[in-house]
Amino acid sequence: MSPMTPVQPLPREALTPDAYRQLEHAASLKGLLKPFKGKGELEHLAQMAREIEAQLCHLMEAVVQQAGQPPYSLLNIRLVLQNTSAGSTFLRWRTRDFARMGVAVWERQISNQALPQIVREGLHRFECERIALNLQMSVVHSLYRQASTCAIKMASAERLLRQLTTAVEVSG
Template sequence: MPLDVLTPDAYRQLEHAASLKGLLKPFKGKGELEHLAQVARDIEAQLGRLMEAVMQQTGRPPYSLLEMRLVRQNTGAGSTFLRWRTRDFVRMGVAVWEQQMANPALPPAVRDGLHRFECERIALNLQMSVVHSLFRQASTCAIKMASAEQVLRQFTIAVEVSP
């Protein structure tokens, strides 16, 4: 049976860091947006540690004896997701997990554990996707706000200098 990696205690730090009250407010400058981006980056790192813990569990018997494993996949956008992969790395995705689940020789306790791992994988991938999107959006908005501040300074200086 899987251990309880994704317990409420595992998420306790994330709950405090991920409060939406810091997101739903007027931002006064690029610094606040940069701070939001950093908070999102920190949460991504914490989610990465939870992903690693789930991967370690799937790497232990009896799951390590199966013809698949759970791996981290880095995306071109800079995020990381958990994917099922065959041992020979020929196939990847949910179909690999489904094929293993369909194995009639699979003991019920192992099937239940795989189901739980799949649910944890789905939830972690969702959370990583949302947090990474928040990071990208906050970073982009910080750049845009810095640009707007620079334009304001240029025109303020131009107005002060002109006769």
């Protein structure tokens, strides 16, 4: 992109307070900070975390779509969704040819002196949104994994108690 290329900033639409409103309601920690009475409550917590992950993924897709529009689509970098082996999704910067990935790709692009300031500011906004969404996804996915694991452990403890109770009743 040459310094003489006219640049129109993209409207900031992807991560408005309205986009987060539904997530704020679903992600209340009230349901986490209480005594759990059985595996069912933990399974419900895990299910809620999965639903929040899906909503975060939609927000990520909106940011990727915005970052894929001109003038950003004319640059040598792309913001992409990357699915992990752990089952979550994160936003990553990649070069157009997919040869390099990571923050260094973004740093190299934003440091380009020929880049108009308005484009630099847009790239900065995308990077801040990427950082925040990745944090949120990481926390929610960790909550999902922990709740699922604890539900399995609680089910195992409940099974053992039933077995011991049955064995005592049979022998008594």
